[in-house]
Amino acid sequence: MQSLTVKTQPIEGQKPGTSGLRKKTRTFMEPHYLENFVQAIWNGIGGAEGKTFVVGGDGRYFNDRAVQVILRMAAASGAAKVIVGQDGILSTPAASHLIRKRETDGGIILSASHNPGGPDEDFGIKFNGPNGGPGSEDLMNRIFDATTSLASYAIVESQDIDISTPGTTTLGGMEVEVVDPVADYAALMESLFDFAAIRDLFASGFTMCFDAMHAVTGPYAVEILERRLGAPKGTVVNGTPMPDFGGGHPDPNPIWAKPLVDLVMGPDAPDFAAASDGDGDRNMILGRGLYVTPSDSLAVLAANAHLAPGYAGGLKGVARSMPTSGAVDRVAEALGLDCYETPTGWKFFGNLLDAGKVTLCGEESAGTGSDHVREKDGLWAVLLWLNILAETGQGVGDLMRAHWQRFGRNYYTRHDYEAVENARANALMDDLRARLPGLAGQTFPAGTVSAADEFAYDDPVDGSHSEGQGIRILFDNGSRIVYRLSGTGTVGATLRVYLEAVESDPSKLERPAAEALTQVVETADQIAGIERHTGRTAPDVTT
Numbered sequence: 117m118q119s120l121t122v123k124t125q126p127i128e129g130q131k132p133g134t135s136g137l138r139k140k141t142r143t144f145m146e147p148h149y150l151e152n153f154v155q156a157i158w159n160g161i162g163g164a165e166g167k168t169f170v171v172g173g174d175g176r177y178f179n180d181r182a183v184q185v186i187l188r189m190a191a192a193s194g195a196a197k198v199i200v201g202q203d204g205i206l207s208t209p210a211a212s213h214l215i216r217k218r219e220t221d222g223g224i225i226l227s228a229s230h231n232p233g234g235p236d237e238d239f240g241i242k243f244n245g246p247n248g249g250p251g252s253e254d255l256m257n258r259i260f261d262a263t264t265s266l267a268s269y270a271i272v273e274s275q276d277i278d279i280s281t282p283g284t285t286t287l288g289g290m291e292v293e294v295v296d297p298v299a300d301y302a303a304l305m306e307s308l309f310d311f312a313a314i315r316d317l318f319a320s321g322f323t324m325c326f327d328a329m330h331a332v333t334g335p336y337a338v339e340i341l342e343r344r345l346g347a348p349k350g351t352v353v354n355g356t357p358m359p360d361f362g363g364g365h366p367d368p369n370p371i372w373a374k375p376l377v378d379l380v381m382g383p384d385a386p387d388f389a390a391a392s393d394g395d396g397d398r399n400m401i402l403g404r405g406l407y408v409t410p411s412d413s414l415a416v417l418a419a420n421a422h423l424a425p426g427y428a429g430g431l432k433g434v435a436r437s438m439p440t441s442g443a444v445d446r447v448a449e450a451l452g453l454d455c456y457e458t459p460t461g462w463k464f465f466g467n468l469l470d471a472g473k474v475t476l477c478g479e480e481s482a483g484t485g486s487d488h489v490r491e492k493d494g495l496w497a498v499l500l501w502l503n504i505l506a507e508t509g510q511g512v513g514d515l516m517r518a519h520w521q522r523f524g525r526n527y528y529t530r531h532d533y534e535a536v537e538n539a540r541a542n543a544l545m546d547d548l549r550a551r552l553p554g555l556a557g558q559t560f561p562a563g564t565v566s567a568a569d570e571f572a573y574d575d576p577v578d579g580s581h582s583e584g585q586g587i588r589i590l591f592d593n594g595s596r597i598v599y600r601l602s603g604t605g606t607v608g609a610t611l612r613v614y615l616e617a618v619e620s621d622p623s624k625l626e627r628p629a630a631e632a633l634t635q636v637v638e639t640a641d642q643i644a645g646i647e648r649h650t651g652r653t654a655p656d657v658t659t
């Protein structure tokens with residue numbers, strides 16, 4: 117087998133964002149684009165020689181081609197072994213688990229998460245380290261640096277490797293092990309949750325709808341929910357993964373999973389409904405007539421996790437990203453748990469989980485997870501909910517109402533302004549930054565500003581410092597507005613405005629969120645001049 121050294125040149129713009137390198141699929145299909153980045157990964161981690169990696173992706177368009185390229189490049193750079201999901205498929209949490217379980221040197225996950233797939237849509241590649249979590253900022257910078265000075269990459273010439281059946285083969289001197297993408301993950305879930313109790317719940321007539329959105333969780337959900345837990349066939353809908361996710365956005369939120377939301381709001385609502393995203397790490401939780409915000413879901417899971425066998429010993433601590441609501445903080449306070457506030461991006465939870473400071477963490481962006489892997493985990497969240505529902509015998513609505521009565525409620529919503537011209541979005545943020553020092557003490561419809569700053573984070577484990585992580589305005593009544601530019605968009609800038617109001621009055625806990633947040637929304641525009649800067653009168657997406 118011949119190993120080639122292919123001459124190349126640095127390609128501009130290969131800077132990983134919040135979650136790896138994410139671009140239009142056609143960009144990845146340009147000559148050398150993928151190869152350059154993969155070589156930069158090898159260079160950034162100090163070479164691939166003798167190492168073992170996990171490789172897989174969410175099955176989107178180009179996943180199959182990219183896997184073949186990575187296998188050939190790993191072989192050319194002297195990797196000892198690659199463990200690859202059958203047909204190149206691995207959900208992000210399943211990949212994280214495999215990286216850890218097999219004690220590998222890390223893994224490459226092919227996904228643009230919840231972004232649409234197809235030749236004209238998005239593709240992405242991320243590198244996770246030996247702990248199973250997204251590579252650190254430091255490592256990402258090293259990989260980016262490597263992209264800027266690349267002169268060649270190594271790749272072997274070969275036919276496509278057959279990865280359609282589990283088993284072991286070789287490519288040059290490298291071992292290729294093809295594994296069932298579901299088996300290890302399903303076993304892990306079975307070790308954490310009371311499957312017998314959940315089986316009884318389904319046997320008693322409890323109804324559920326899980327929308328896999330034609331993405332990677334289909335096979336996982338069918339195996340776990342329908343086969344192992346005995347939920348009726350058809351509980352999983354849109355369960356066959358498709359390269360273009362059936363033309364939709366595989367993003368589990370009220371906009372992109374609207375059919376599921378319509379179902380729970382209608383007369384045929386099941387007892388429980390949930391959805392996951394392209395690569396299986398996000399989740400959305402719904403009850404009859406009810407959407408549970410990701411921030412509330414995190415709080416409920418923190419308050420009740422001990423009901424599941426995997427967490428029966430209690431939690432070491434909890435963490436949330438800064439823009440996530442303070443609902444989990446209230447639970448932590450009541451239960452005497454440490455609570456950490458990190459910048460957006462799962463990678464910031466890794467150190468806290470590795471150091472044993474937290475067990476549970478979550479983000480407003482529909483991500484929840486625990487120390488069982490080092491990624492957020494959509495199906496895991498769904499199973500923990502099911503375990504809690506089985507154990508308490510309560511419905512989602514009753515559980516939420518009881519939760520708010522006990523801890524109070526953080527009304528919460530996020531407004532996204534998508535594909536804003538970069539210059540306009542930056543001008544808005546710059547103006548806001550300039551106004552920060554004078555805001556404290558000023559009164560707006562939302563309340564009087566008690567503090568205003570740009571969030572920065574000092575990692576309590578490795579001491580690293582991250583700046584520019586979102587602008588936050590805090591009000592004396594507990595309300596909060598956060599402004600942030602997304603790190604995952606591929607076209608222009610996405611301005612995210614996170615809006616929150618705290619309510620403890622027991623008689624005001626069940627208002628529509630939009631109504632409870634009217635003044636906060638109004639204030640957000642007053643302070644930042646959203647309409648003036650962006651020309652938009654309304655957000656494109658409200659979650």
Ligand code: G6P
Pocket residue numbers: 134135229437460461462463479481483601602603604605612
């Ligand atoms: C990805 C990351 C998350 C992050 C989310 C939102 O899903 O894995 O950790 O919260 O992106 O990022 P954005 O920068 O678009 O708000």
Ligand code: ZN
Pocket residue numbers: 208228229230393394395396397398
């Ligand atoms: Zn995802």
